[in-house]
Amino acid sequence: xxxxxxxxxxxxxxxxxxxxxxxxxxxxxxxxxxxxxxxxxxxxxxxxxxxxxxxxxxxxxxxxxxxxxxxxxxxxxxxxxxxxxxxxxxxxxxxxxxxxxxxxxxxxxxxxxxxxxxxxxxxxxxxxxxxxxxxxxxxxxxxxxxxxxxxxxxxxxxxxxxxxxxxxxxxxxxxxxxxxxxxxxxxxxxxxxxxxxxxxxxxxxxxxxxxxxxxxxxxxxxxxxxxxxxxxxxxxxxxxxxxxxxxx
Amino acid sequence: xxxxxxxxxxxxxxxxxxxxxxxxxxxxxxxxxxxxxxxxxxxxxxxxxxxxxxxxxxxxxxxxxxxxxxxxxxxxxxxxxxxxxxxxxxxxxxxxxxxxxxxxxxxxxxxxxxxxxxxxxxxxxxxxxxxxxxxxxxxxxxxxxxxxxxxxxxxxxxxxxxxxxxxxxxxxxxxxxxxxxxxxxxxxxxxxxxxxxxxxxxxxxxxxxxxxxxxxxxxxxxxxxxxxxxxx
Numbered sequence: 001x002x003x004x005x006x007x008x009x010x011x012x013x014x015x016x017x018x019x020x021x022x023x024x025x026x027x028x029x030x031x032x033x034x035x036x037x038x039x040x041x042x043x044x045x046x047x048x049x050x051x052x053x054x055x056x057x058x059x060x061x062x063x064x065x066x067x068x069x070x071x072x073x074x075x076x077x078x079x080x081x082x083x084x085x086x087x088x089x090x091x092x093x094x095x096x097x098x099x100x101x102x103x104x105x106x107x108x109x110x111x112x113x114x115x116x117x118x119x120x121x122x123x124x125x126x127x128x129x130x131x132x133x134x135x136x137x138x139x140x141x142x143x144x145x146x147x148x149x150x151x152x153x154x155x156x157x158x159x160x161x162x163x164x165x166x167x168x169x170x171x172x173x174x175x176x177x178x179x180x181x182x183x184x185x186x187x188x189x190x191x192x193x194x195x196x197x198x199x200x201x202x203x204x205x206x207x208x209x210x211x212x213x214x215x216x217x218x219x220x221x222x223x224x225x226x227x228x229x230x231x232x233x234x235x236x237x238x239x240x241x242x243x244x245x246x247x248x
Numbered sequence: 249x250x251x252x253x254x255x256x257x258x259x260x261x262x263x264x265x266x267x268x269x270x271x272x273x274x275x276x277x278x279x280x281x282x283x284x285x286x287x288x289x290x291x292x293x294x295x296x297x298x299x300x301x302x303x304x305x306x307x308x309x310x311x312x313x314x315x316x317x318x319x320x321x322x323x324x325x326x327x328x329x330x331x332x333x334x335x336x337x338x339x340x341x342x343x344x345x346x347x348x349x350x351x352x353x354x355x356x357x358x359x360x361x362x363x364x365x366x367x368x369x370x371x372x373x374x375x376x377x378x379x380x381x382x383x384x385x386x387x388x389x390x391x392x393x394x395x396x397x398x399x400x401x402x403x404x405x406x407x408x409x410x411x412x413x414x415x416x417x418x419x420x421x422x423x424x425x426x427x428x429x430x431x432x433x434x435x436x437x438x439x440x441x442x443x444x445x446x447x448x449x450x451x452x453x454x455x456x457x458x459x460x461x462x463x464x465x466x467x468x469x470x471x472x473x474x475x476x477x478x479x480x
Contacts (some may be wrong), residue, residue: 046320049324050324051320051323051324053477053478066324068320068321068324070317070320070321072317073317074315074316074317074318074321076315077259077314077315077318078258078259078262078263079258079259079262087251087254087255087258088321088325090251090254090255091251091252091255091322091325091326092325093251131321
Protein backbone atom coordinates (compact mmCIF):
# COMPACT_ATOMS: atom_id res chain seq x y z
CA UNK A 1 0.00 0.00 0.00
CA UNK A 2 1.36 3.42 -0.95
CA UNK A 3 0.66 6.96 0.15
CA UNK A 4 1.11 8.97 -3.00
CA UNK A 5 1.86 12.65 -2.25
CA UNK A 6 -1.01 13.01 0.20
CA UNK A 7 -2.18 16.38 1.46
CA UNK A 8 -5.05 16.62 3.88
CA UNK A 9 -6.96 19.42 5.57
CA UNK A 10 -10.22 19.22 7.49
CA UNK A 11 -11.79 22.32 5.93
CA UNK A 12 -11.04 24.60 3.04
CA UNK A 13 -9.80 27.39 5.29
CA UNK A 14 -8.04 25.16 7.79
CA UNK A 15 -4.30 24.62 7.69
CA UNK A 16 -2.87 21.41 6.28
CA UNK A 17 -2.93 18.53 8.77
CA UNK A 18 -0.87 16.31 6.48
CA UNK A 19 1.60 17.65 3.92
CA UNK A 20 3.08 15.80 0.97
CA UNK A 21 3.06 12.40 2.64
CA UNK A 22 4.74 9.81 0.47
CA UNK A 23 5.41 6.43 2.01
CA UNK A 24 4.77 2.75 1.50
CA UNK A 25 3.68 -0.13 3.70
CA UNK A 26 4.60 -3.62 2.58
CA UNK A 27 2.47 -6.71 3.25
CA UNK A 28 3.53 -8.33 6.49
CA UNK A 29 5.02 -5.08 7.78
CA UNK A 30 4.23 -3.35 11.05
CA UNK A 31 4.51 0.42 11.09
CA UNK A 32 4.45 2.29 14.37
CA UNK A 33 3.45 5.91 13.91
CA UNK A 34 5.05 8.17 16.49
CA UNK A 35 4.71 11.85 17.18
CA UNK A 36 3.43 14.38 19.69
CA UNK A 37 -0.28 15.11 20.27
CA UNK A 38 -1.88 16.98 17.42
CA UNK A 39 0.90 16.12 14.97
CA UNK A 40 -1.50 14.32 12.64
CA UNK A 41 -1.01 10.67 13.70
CA UNK A 42 -4.70 9.90 13.94
CA UNK A 43 -5.43 11.74 10.69
CA UNK A 44 -2.72 9.74 8.92
CA UNK A 45 -4.20 6.48 10.22
CA UNK A 46 -7.71 7.47 9.15
CA UNK A 47 -6.48 8.36 5.67
CA UNK A 48 -4.69 5.00 5.56
CA UNK A 49 -7.82 3.12 6.57
CA UNK A 50 -9.96 5.00 4.07
CA UNK A 51 -12.09 6.79 6.67
CA UNK A 52 -10.84 10.18 5.47
CA UNK A 53 -10.33 11.04 1.83
CA UNK A 54 -7.07 12.83 1.01
CA UNK A 55 -7.58 16.41 -0.19
CA UNK A 56 -4.81 15.85 -2.73
CA UNK A 57 -2.96 12.70 -3.70
CA UNK A 58 -4.18 9.17 -3.19
CA UNK A 59 -3.69 5.98 -1.25
CA UNK A 60 -2.91 3.24 -3.76
CA UNK A 61 -3.22 -0.55 -3.53
CA UNK A 62 -5.10 -0.56 -0.25
CA UNK A 63 -6.00 -4.17 0.63
CA UNK A 64 -9.72 -4.92 0.23
CA UNK A 65 -10.33 -5.91 3.84
CA UNK A 66 -9.47 -3.14 6.29
CA UNK A 67 -9.85 -3.46 10.04
CA UNK A 68 -9.92 -0.12 11.83
CA UNK A 69 -9.81 0.28 15.59
CA UNK A 70 -10.74 3.90 16.24
CA UNK A 71 -9.07 5.85 19.01
CA UNK A 72 -12.36 5.98 20.92
CA UNK A 73 -14.86 3.21 20.41
CA UNK A 74 -18.33 4.68 19.64
CA UNK A 75 -20.04 3.32 22.75
CA UNK A 76 -23.11 5.59 22.50
CA UNK A 77 -25.17 2.95 20.72
CA UNK A 78 -28.17 1.07 22.09
CA UNK A 79 -26.69 -2.40 21.64
CA UNK A 80 -25.20 -4.97 23.97
CA UNK A 81 -21.70 -6.27 23.28
CA UNK A 82 -23.09 -9.45 21.78
CA UNK A 83 -25.78 -7.67 19.77
CA UNK A 84 -23.24 -5.23 18.38
CA UNK A 85 -20.69 -7.87 17.39
CA UNK A 86 -23.42 -9.98 15.79
CA UNK A 87 -24.65 -6.99 13.80
CA UNK A 88 -21.09 -6.19 12.69
CA UNK A 89 -20.63 -9.86 11.68
CA UNK A 90 -23.82 -9.62 9.61
CA UNK A 91 -22.42 -6.51 7.86
CA UNK A 92 -19.45 -8.61 6.82
CA UNK A 93 -21.81 -11.41 5.75
CA UNK A 94 -20.37 -13.73 8.38
CA UNK A 95 -22.31 -16.25 10.45
CA UNK A 96 -23.59 -15.17 13.88
CA UNK A 97 -20.85 -17.16 15.58
CA UNK A 98 -18.05 -15.31 13.76
CA UNK A 99 -17.25 -13.17 16.78
CA UNK A 100 -17.15 -16.04 19.28
CA UNK A 101 -13.43 -16.62 18.84
CA UNK A 102 -12.60 -12.99 19.62
CA UNK A 103 -15.14 -12.75 22.43
CA UNK A 104 -13.37 -15.64 24.07
CA UNK A 105 -9.86 -14.46 23.37
CA UNK A 106 -10.35 -10.84 24.39
CA UNK A 107 -12.12 -11.87 27.59
CA UNK A 108 -15.48 -10.35 26.67
CA UNK A 109 -17.52 -13.35 27.79
CA UNK A 110 -18.55 -11.69 31.03
CA UNK A 111 -19.77 -8.56 29.26
CA UNK A 112 -21.88 -10.10 26.50
CA UNK A 113 -25.16 -8.70 27.72
CA UNK A 114 -23.82 -5.40 29.00
CA UNK A 115 -24.99 -2.34 27.01
CA UNK A 116 -22.05 -0.78 25.13
CA UNK A 117 -22.51 2.47 27.03
CA UNK A 118 -21.96 0.74 30.37
CA UNK A 119 -18.65 -0.87 29.41
CA UNK A 120 -15.41 0.43 30.89
CA UNK A 121 -13.09 2.21 28.49
CA UNK A 122 -10.78 -0.77 28.17
CA UNK A 123 -13.59 -3.24 27.57
CA UNK A 124 -15.13 -0.99 24.94
CA UNK A 125 -11.71 -0.83 23.30
CA UNK A 126 -11.72 -4.64 23.16
CA UNK A 127 -15.09 -4.60 21.40
CA UNK A 128 -13.48 -2.19 18.92
CA UNK A 129 -10.63 -4.66 18.42
CA UNK A 130 -13.02 -7.59 17.98
CA UNK A 131 -15.06 -5.89 15.25
CA UNK A 132 -11.89 -5.03 13.33
CA UNK A 133 -10.71 -8.64 13.36
CA UNK A 134 -13.94 -10.43 12.36
CA UNK A 135 -12.53 -10.97 8.88
CA UNK A 136 -8.73 -11.41 8.80
CA UNK A 137 -7.68 -7.92 7.65
CA UNK A 138 -5.24 -7.19 4.82
CA UNK A 139 -4.66 -3.89 6.57
CA UNK A 140 -5.15 -3.42 10.29
CA UNK A 141 -5.15 0.16 11.55
CA UNK A 142 -4.86 0.53 15.31
CA UNK A 143 -5.26 4.03 16.73
CA UNK A 144 -3.81 4.00 20.25
CA UNK A 145 -4.97 0.41 20.83
CA UNK A 146 -3.48 0.22 24.32
CA UNK A 147 -5.57 3.08 25.64
CA UNK A 148 -7.48 1.89 28.70
CA UNK A 149 -6.32 -1.73 28.48
CA UNK A 150 -5.11 -3.41 31.66
CA UNK A 151 -1.68 -5.02 31.89
CA UNK A 152 -3.01 -8.51 31.11
CA UNK A 153 -4.73 -7.33 27.94
CA UNK A 154 -1.89 -5.12 26.73
CA UNK A 155 0.16 -8.15 25.70
CA UNK A 156 -2.70 -9.25 23.45
CA UNK A 157 -2.09 -6.38 21.04
CA UNK A 158 1.42 -7.46 19.95
CA UNK A 159 0.16 -11.04 19.66
CA UNK A 160 -2.68 -9.99 17.36
CA UNK A 161 -0.35 -7.75 15.35
CA UNK A 162 2.04 -10.67 14.89
CA UNK A 163 -0.77 -12.94 13.71
CA UNK A 164 -1.99 -10.41 11.17
CA UNK A 165 1.48 -9.78 9.76
CA UNK A 166 2.28 -13.49 9.64
CA UNK A 167 -0.83 -13.95 7.50
CA UNK A 168 0.55 -11.31 5.11
CA UNK A 169 -1.43 -8.35 6.43
CA UNK A 170 0.04 -4.93 7.07
CA UNK A 171 -0.43 -3.16 10.40
CA UNK A 172 -0.34 0.55 11.16
CA UNK A 173 -0.37 1.43 14.82
CA UNK A 174 -0.07 4.72 16.64
CA UNK A 175 1.25 4.95 20.12
CA UNK A 176 2.19 7.64 22.55
CA UNK A 177 2.50 5.46 25.60
CA UNK A 178 5.69 3.68 24.78
CA UNK A 179 4.18 0.28 24.19
CA UNK A 180 6.22 0.01 21.00
CA UNK A 181 8.72 -2.10 22.92
CA UNK A 182 6.30 -4.97 22.41
CA UNK A 183 6.52 -4.68 18.62
CA UNK A 184 10.15 -5.51 17.99
CA UNK A 185 10.17 -5.88 14.20
CA UNK A 186 8.25 -2.69 13.55
CA UNK A 187 9.27 0.17 11.29
CA UNK A 188 8.87 3.59 12.92
CA UNK A 189 7.39 6.62 11.22
CA UNK A 190 7.51 9.99 12.88
CA UNK A 191 4.80 12.57 12.23
CA UNK A 192 5.92 16.15 12.87
CA UNK A 193 3.68 19.13 11.99
CA UNK A 194 1.93 17.16 9.31
CA UNK A 195 5.02 15.72 7.69
CA UNK A 196 5.75 12.03 7.87
CA UNK A 197 9.32 10.89 8.14
CA UNK A 198 9.61 7.20 7.49
CA UNK A 199 12.79 6.45 9.39
CA UNK A 200 15.52 5.28 7.15
CA UNK A 201 16.35 1.74 8.10
CA UNK A 202 18.82 2.27 10.88
CA UNK A 203 21.70 0.82 8.92
CA UNK A 204 24.42 -1.55 10.00
CA UNK A 205 26.67 -0.55 12.85
CA UNK A 206 29.97 0.75 11.54
CA UNK A 207 33.31 -0.34 12.98
CA UNK A 208 33.93 2.93 14.84
CA UNK A 209 30.40 3.11 16.31
CA UNK A 210 29.70 2.42 19.94
CA UNK A 211 26.41 1.16 21.29
CA UNK A 212 24.88 3.04 24.24
CA UNK A 213 22.11 1.30 26.10
CA UNK A 214 19.58 3.75 27.45
CA UNK A 215 16.76 3.04 29.88
CA UNK A 216 13.74 5.33 29.57
CA UNK A 217 10.41 5.43 31.33
CA UNK A 218 7.78 3.45 29.48
CA UNK A 219 5.59 6.46 28.76
CA UNK A 220 8.55 8.39 27.41
CA UNK A 221 9.86 5.65 25.11
CA UNK A 222 8.23 6.84 21.89
CA UNK A 223 9.34 10.40 22.50
CA UNK A 224 12.88 9.28 23.31
CA UNK A 225 13.15 7.35 20.05
CA UNK A 226 11.96 10.39 18.14
CA UNK A 227 14.41 12.68 19.96
CA UNK A 228 17.39 10.37 19.52
CA UNK A 229 16.71 10.03 15.83
CA UNK A 230 16.21 13.76 15.48
CA UNK A 231 19.70 14.28 16.89
CA UNK A 232 21.13 11.96 14.24
CA UNK A 233 21.55 8.78 16.29
CA UNK A 234 20.46 5.42 15.04
CA UNK A 235 18.03 3.49 17.23
CA UNK A 236 18.81 -0.19 16.91
CA UNK A 237 15.91 -1.53 18.87
CA UNK A 238 13.44 -1.02 21.66
CA UNK A 239 12.87 -3.88 24.04
CA UNK A 240 11.14 -4.72 27.28
CA UNK A 241 13.29 -4.78 30.37
CA UNK A 242 14.67 -8.32 30.31
CA UNK A 243 14.76 -8.53 34.11
CA UNK A 244 11.35 -7.62 35.52
CA UNK A 245 11.28 -5.72 38.78
CA UNK A 246 10.18 -8.65 40.94
CA UNK A 247 13.24 -10.64 39.83
CA UNK A 248 15.76 -8.08 40.97
CA UNK B 249 -26.92 -3.70 2.88
CA UNK B 250 -30.05 -5.21 4.42
CA UNK B 251 -27.96 -6.06 7.48
CA UNK B 252 -26.89 -2.43 7.81
CA UNK B 253 -30.45 -1.19 7.23
CA UNK B 254 -31.62 -3.53 9.99
CA UNK B 255 -28.84 -2.40 12.31
CA UNK B 256 -29.72 1.27 11.72
CA UNK B 257 -33.44 0.63 12.27
CA UNK B 258 -32.72 -1.29 15.47
CA UNK B 259 -30.39 1.45 16.69
CA UNK B 260 -32.93 4.16 15.94
CA UNK B 261 -35.95 2.41 17.44
CA UNK B 262 -34.08 1.49 20.63
CA UNK B 263 -32.74 5.02 21.02
CA UNK B 264 -36.27 6.31 21.63
CA UNK B 265 -35.76 9.20 19.21
CA UNK B 266 -38.78 8.10 17.19
CA UNK B 267 -41.11 9.37 19.89
CA UNK B 268 -41.05 13.12 19.12
CA UNK B 269 -41.79 12.91 15.37
CA UNK B 270 -44.39 10.21 16.01
CA UNK B 271 -46.26 12.41 18.50
CA UNK B 272 -46.01 15.34 16.08
CA UNK B 273 -47.46 13.21 13.27
CA UNK B 274 -50.36 12.19 15.53
CA UNK B 275 -51.06 15.82 16.51
CA UNK B 276 -50.96 16.92 12.86
CA UNK B 277 -53.29 14.13 11.82
CA UNK B 278 -55.79 14.76 14.62
CA UNK B 279 -55.91 18.47 13.73
CA UNK B 280 -56.43 17.51 10.08
CA UNK B 281 -59.18 14.97 10.66
CA UNK B 282 -60.75 16.33 13.85
CA UNK B 283 -63.05 18.79 12.11
CA UNK B 284 -65.43 16.78 9.96
CA UNK B 285 -65.09 14.78 6.80
CA UNK B 286 -63.97 15.59 3.28
CA UNK B 287 -63.43 13.63 0.05
CA UNK B 288 -60.66 11.03 0.38
CA UNK B 289 -58.37 12.40 -2.36
CA UNK B 290 -58.46 15.94 -0.97
CA UNK B 291 -57.93 14.87 2.65
CA UNK B 292 -55.02 12.59 1.80
CA UNK B 293 -53.44 15.24 -0.42
CA UNK B 294 -53.25 17.66 2.51
CA UNK B 295 -52.21 14.96 4.95
CA UNK B 296 -49.19 14.32 2.66
CA UNK B 297 -48.34 18.05 2.71
CA UNK B 298 -48.55 18.25 6.49
CA UNK B 299 -46.47 15.11 6.94
CA UNK B 300 -43.73 16.31 4.59
CA UNK B 301 -41.72 18.19 7.25
CA UNK B 302 -42.30 15.44 9.80
CA UNK B 303 -41.01 12.79 7.38
CA UNK B 304 -37.96 14.93 6.55
CA UNK B 305 -37.28 15.40 10.27
CA UNK B 306 -37.67 11.65 10.84
CA UNK B 307 -35.12 11.01 8.07
CA UNK B 308 -32.62 13.39 9.66
CA UNK B 309 -33.12 11.68 13.03
CA UNK B 310 -32.64 8.19 11.55
CA UNK B 311 -29.45 9.24 9.76
CA UNK B 312 -28.08 11.14 12.76
CA UNK B 313 -28.66 8.48 15.42
CA UNK B 314 -25.51 6.57 14.61
CA UNK B 315 -22.27 8.08 16.02
CA UNK B 316 -19.96 9.40 13.28
CA UNK B 317 -17.28 6.86 14.12
CA UNK B 318 -19.76 4.00 13.77
CA UNK B 319 -20.82 5.39 10.40
CA UNK B 320 -17.16 5.33 9.34
CA UNK B 321 -16.83 1.74 10.55
CA UNK B 322 -19.93 0.73 8.57
CA UNK B 323 -18.56 2.55 5.53
CA UNK B 324 -15.28 0.65 5.72
CA UNK B 325 -17.14 -2.62 6.13
CA UNK B 326 -19.78 -2.44 3.39
CA UNK B 327 -18.40 0.30 1.11
CA UNK B 328 -19.51 3.91 0.66
CA UNK B 329 -22.40 3.38 -1.77
CA UNK B 330 -24.06 0.65 0.28
CA UNK B 331 -23.54 2.56 3.50
CA UNK B 332 -25.30 5.67 2.13
CA UNK B 333 -28.07 3.61 0.55
CA UNK B 334 -28.69 1.59 3.72
CA UNK B 335 -29.33 4.80 5.69
CA UNK B 336 -31.80 6.09 3.10
CA UNK B 337 -33.56 2.71 3.03
CA UNK B 338 -33.94 2.73 6.81
CA UNK B 339 -35.48 6.21 6.61
CA UNK B 340 -37.79 5.15 3.76
CA UNK B 341 -38.96 2.10 5.69
CA UNK B 342 -39.83 4.12 8.81
CA UNK B 343 -41.40 6.87 6.74
CA UNK B 344 -43.55 4.29 4.98
CA UNK B 345 -44.83 3.10 8.37
CA UNK B 346 -45.80 6.68 9.27
CA UNK B 347 -47.54 7.03 5.89
CA UNK B 348 -49.55 3.84 6.49
CA UNK B 349 -50.59 5.24 9.90
CA UNK B 350 -51.58 8.48 8.19
CA UNK B 351 -53.67 6.58 5.66
CA UNK B 352 -55.46 4.76 8.51
CA UNK B 353 -55.83 7.81 10.74
CA UNK B 354 -59.07 9.17 9.21
CA UNK B 355 -60.87 5.88 9.89
CA UNK B 356 -61.50 6.39 13.63
CA UNK B 357 -62.24 10.11 13.06
CA UNK B 358 -64.55 9.46 10.10
CA UNK B 359 -62.36 11.99 8.34
CA UNK B 360 -62.88 10.83 4.78
CA UNK B 361 -66.00 10.14 2.83
CA UNK B 362 -67.01 8.93 -0.61
CA UNK B 363 -68.51 11.23 -3.25
CA UNK B 364 -71.73 13.08 -2.40
CA UNK B 365 -74.50 11.97 -4.73
CA UNK B 366 -74.53 14.02 -7.91
CA UNK B 367 -71.40 16.02 -6.95
CA UNK B 368 -69.12 14.38 -9.53
CA UNK B 369 -66.41 13.81 -6.86
CA UNK B 370 -63.92 10.97 -7.17
CA UNK B 371 -65.01 7.52 -6.00
CA UNK B 372 -63.72 6.46 -2.55
CA UNK B 373 -61.45 3.72 -3.98
CA UNK B 374 -59.85 6.07 -6.49
CA UNK B 375 -59.47 8.70 -3.78
CA UNK B 376 -57.62 6.24 -1.55
CA UNK B 377 -55.30 5.19 -4.40
CA UNK B 378 -54.56 8.85 -5.14
CA UNK B 379 -53.86 9.30 -1.43
CA UNK B 380 -51.33 6.45 -1.47
CA UNK B 381 -49.63 8.11 -4.43
CA UNK B 382 -49.56 11.51 -2.71
CA UNK B 383 -47.94 10.02 0.41
CA UNK B 384 -45.38 8.13 -1.67
CA UNK B 385 -44.38 11.29 -3.52
CA UNK B 386 -44.18 13.28 -0.28
CA UNK B 387 -42.10 10.52 1.36
CA UNK B 388 -39.56 10.43 -1.48
CA UNK B 389 -39.13 14.20 -1.39
CA UNK B 390 -38.97 14.27 2.41
CA UNK B 391 -36.30 11.56 2.61
CA UNK B 392 -34.16 13.44 0.08
CA UNK B 393 -34.53 16.69 2.02
CA UNK B 394 -33.87 14.95 5.36
CA UNK B 395 -30.73 13.35 3.92
CA UNK B 396 -29.38 16.78 2.92
CA UNK B 397 -30.07 18.00 6.47
CA UNK B 398 -28.24 15.02 8.02
CA UNK B 399 -25.10 15.49 10.09
CA UNK B 400 -22.98 13.58 7.56
CA UNK B 401 -23.61 16.48 5.16
CA UNK B 402 -24.05 19.52 7.38
CA UNK B 403 -21.58 18.45 10.11
CA UNK B 404 -22.95 20.79 12.76
CA UNK B 405 -26.35 21.14 14.43
CA UNK B 406 -27.33 24.62 13.27
CA UNK B 407 -26.79 24.20 9.52
CA UNK B 408 -28.65 20.88 9.73
CA UNK B 409 -31.68 22.46 11.37
CA UNK B 410 -31.49 25.37 8.91
CA UNK B 411 -31.59 23.04 5.89
CA UNK B 412 -34.50 21.10 7.38
CA UNK B 413 -36.61 24.14 8.29
CA UNK B 414 -35.82 26.15 5.15
CA UNK B 415 -36.51 23.15 2.92
CA UNK B 416 -39.83 22.42 4.63
CA UNK B 417 -41.00 26.05 4.51
CA UNK B 418 -39.92 26.49 0.89
CA UNK B 419 -41.71 23.28 -0.12
CA UNK B 420 -44.93 24.96 0.96
CA UNK B 421 -44.23 28.61 0.02
CA UNK B 422 -42.77 27.86 -3.41
CA UNK B 423 -45.51 25.30 -3.94
CA UNK B 424 -48.29 27.90 -3.63
CA UNK B 425 -50.33 28.73 -6.68
CA UNK B 426 -48.56 31.35 -8.82
CA UNK B 427 -45.13 30.62 -7.31
CA UNK B 428 -42.22 31.96 -9.37
CA UNK B 429 -40.12 28.80 -9.05
CA UNK B 430 -42.28 25.79 -8.15
CA UNK B 431 -39.75 23.38 -9.67
CA UNK B 432 -37.22 24.29 -6.96
CA UNK B 433 -39.15 22.12 -4.50
CA UNK B 434 -40.81 18.69 -4.69
CA UNK B 435 -44.45 18.92 -5.85
CA UNK B 436 -46.20 18.19 -2.54
CA UNK B 437 -48.40 21.30 -2.75
CA UNK B 438 -49.07 20.81 -6.47
CA UNK B 439 -50.16 17.23 -5.76
CA UNK B 440 -52.50 18.32 -2.96
CA UNK B 441 -54.04 20.96 -5.25
CA UNK B 442 -54.60 18.45 -8.03
CA UNK B 443 -56.17 16.00 -5.58
CA UNK B 444 -58.63 18.52 -4.22
CA UNK B 445 -59.61 19.93 -7.62
CA UNK B 446 -63.21 19.41 -8.67
CA UNK B 447 -62.22 16.97 -11.43
CA UNK B 448 -59.84 14.08 -10.64
CA UNK B 449 -56.29 14.45 -12.02
CA UNK B 450 -55.64 12.89 -15.42
CA UNK B 451 -53.04 10.17 -15.96
CA UNK B 452 -50.86 12.78 -17.66
CA UNK B 453 -50.96 15.04 -14.59
CA UNK B 454 -50.05 12.14 -12.31
CA UNK B 455 -47.14 11.19 -14.58
CA UNK B 456 -45.95 14.78 -14.54
CA UNK B 457 -46.09 14.89 -10.72
CA UNK B 458 -44.29 11.54 -10.50
CA UNK B 459 -41.61 12.58 -12.98
CA UNK B 460 -41.14 15.93 -11.18
CA UNK B 461 -40.66 14.12 -7.86
CA UNK B 462 -38.21 11.63 -9.34
CA UNK B 463 -36.15 14.37 -11.01
CA UNK B 464 -36.13 16.53 -7.87
CA UNK B 465 -35.14 13.59 -5.65
CA UNK B 466 -32.51 12.54 -8.20
CA UNK B 467 -30.96 16.01 -8.08
CA UNK B 468 -31.14 16.22 -4.26
CA UNK B 469 -29.68 12.75 -3.78
CA UNK B 470 -26.98 13.54 -6.34
CA UNK B 471 -25.94 16.49 -4.18
CA UNK B 472 -26.16 14.22 -1.12
CA UNK B 473 -23.90 11.61 -2.76
CA UNK B 474 -21.41 14.33 -3.71
CA UNK B 475 -21.24 15.64 -0.14
CA UNK B 476 -20.91 12.14 1.27
CA UNK B 477 -18.07 11.33 -1.10
CA UNK B 478 -16.16 14.47 -0.18
CA UNK B 479 -16.89 14.30 3.54
CA UNK B 480 -16.39 10.58 3.92
